[in-house]
Amino acid sequence: MAKHMVARSVVVDAPAKRIFDLVAAPSRHPELDGSGTVQSALFGPERLEADSEFGMDMKMLGLPYRMTNRVVEFEEGRLIAWKHVGSHRWRYEFEELPQGGTLVTETFDYSRGQVGFYILSGAPARNARGIERTLERLKELAEAEEAAQA
Incomplete structure (x- = not known):
């Protein structure tokens, strides 16, 4: 993994479009x-x-x-990333797998801006835990919505 980035992945039993639509809806972020x-x-x-x-x-x-x-990277159904004043980025990548399901990777990229501050504040470890829980929630919601549509 690149220096000054934290990333985690999960396989979700749903199509990339369904998962992407959840992440692309700010009202669903909470x-x-x-x-x-x-x-x-x-x-x-x-x-x-x-x-x-x-x-x-x-x-x-x-x-x-x-x-x-502000959304700074966008490929419909495949990639979305945003940044704020701190200039670090939150990125989600979606890769449909040949055997079914979608590999979702969430990355916190703090390589821009105040790298030392993020390290000293413990943000990388804290964000890793948050990413893991976020991916669990995303998986649960996407799979529940997929099952409801079946």
Whole structure:
């Protein structure tokens, strides 16, 4: 893995499109978030696309704050990433597998900006745990929605 990135993956028994649609809907982010920081969607489109901006109510260490994000990477059904003022990125990649299901990889890329601050604050380890829980939630939601459509 590249230096100053944290990534985890999970195989989800659902098509990439269904999973991508969950991640591309900012209103669903509080349901997906495994870190406990994303509280609610403030503004933005119903569905993200290239250069979309969206705002979220956040909370960390008991302190509420607001974050504006901008989509900086976008390939329909395959890749979506956004950044905020801190310049690090949250990226989701979706790869349909030949045997069925989709490999979903979430990456926290903190290689831009205040690398030392992120390391000293313990953010890489904290974000790794949050990513793991987020991917568990994403898997549960996508598979439940897929089963409901069957």
